[in-house]
Amino acid sequence: MRIEAAIAARTSFRLGEIEVRFDGPVAVVSGPPGGDTAPVEVSLEVLREFVRADDHGRYRPLPGARTLPHGWEVRCASAGELRTAIDEVYPLALQHISQHERGDLRVVALDDVLQRQSGRYALAAGLSGKGREAACRALCSRCVRTPSWQEGTLPEEAIPCPEACSVLIALCREAALWESSPPAPSPANPTLPFAQFEAPGNEVREAYLAAHFAAPPPGPVQHRPARRR
Numbered sequence: 020m021r022i023e024a025a026i027a028a029r030t031s032f033r034l035g036e037i038e039v040r041f042d043g044p045v046a047v048v049s050g051p052p053g054g055d056t057a058p059v060e061v062s063l064e065v066l067r068e069f070v071r072a073d074d075h076g077r078y079r080p081l082p083g084a085r086t087l088p089h090g091w092e093v094r095c096a097s098a099g100e101l102r103t104a105i106d107e108v109y110p111l112a113l114q115h116i117s118q119h120e121r122g123d124l125r126v127v128a129l130d131d132v133l134q135r136q137s138g139r140y141a142l143a144a145g146l147s148g149k150g151r152e153a154a155c156r157a158l159c160s161r162c163v164r165t166p167s168w169q170e171g172t173l174p175e176e177a178i179p180c181p182e183a184c185s186v187l188i189a190l191c192r193e194a195a196l197w198e199s200s201p202p203a204p205s206p207a208n209p210t211l212p213f214a215q216f217e218a219p220g221n222e223v224r225e226a227y228l229a230a231h232f233a234a235p236p237p238g239p240v241q242h243r244p245a246r247r248r
């Protein structure tokens with residue numbers, strides 16, 4: 020009960036990109052530091068809307084994306100308000116952490132999620148194993164959550180991800196199309212919409228293409244045996 024224990028003991032902690040500290044009776048939740056200027060105070064009522072856009076004004080379709088706007092804070096008068104603030108920024112994160120710690124987090128395998136897709140997303144199940152790995156690397160590495168459906172033990176500070184999200188499914192769908200006709204890479208453009216994977220220059224798309232289609236490193240130079248005269 021790492022986070023709940025910290026809330027009960029009123030000790031500072033970090034969760035993803037946010038930091039929580041206690042200032043007398045108030046809990047202060049702050050986003051990534053915004054440089055030399057004092058943080059803007061945001062009310063709990065508008066917090067969900069506020070964190071929907073990143074510093075470029077781009078919509079954030081993935082709440083866990085490491086693209087929270089910089090330089091803001093919310094002051095919470097009670098532990099209940101603090102939990103609400105965390106839930107506005109990272110929906111269900113506290114619930115999933117508690118379930119993981121109790122051992123009753125319901126985890127769904129990536130293949131099960133892809134196989135149950137229908138309509139335009141049914142294509143996603145056709146992505147190869149190598150493609151699925153590259154998609155997880157390109158997207159989940161940009162998210163504060165850690166997939167519980169992958170092999171390995173979660174780090175203690177992790178926010179578990181029990182099931183592939185809709186953004187990963189959308190990436191797997193595009194990536195399945197790219198496997199039959201690989202697009203040319205383009206320079207990454209961080210101002211393009213985060214989940215517009217069909218747009219050349221989209222950061223996640225370019226990271227995927229670089230990881231999946233990169234030419235293997237050259238092998239050792241083969242020397243021909245010298246001819247005998």
Ligand code: SF4
Nearest residue numbers: 159162164180183184
């Ligand atoms: S599937 Fe990946 S990107 Fe989506 S919420 Fe889980 S960890 Fe984050």
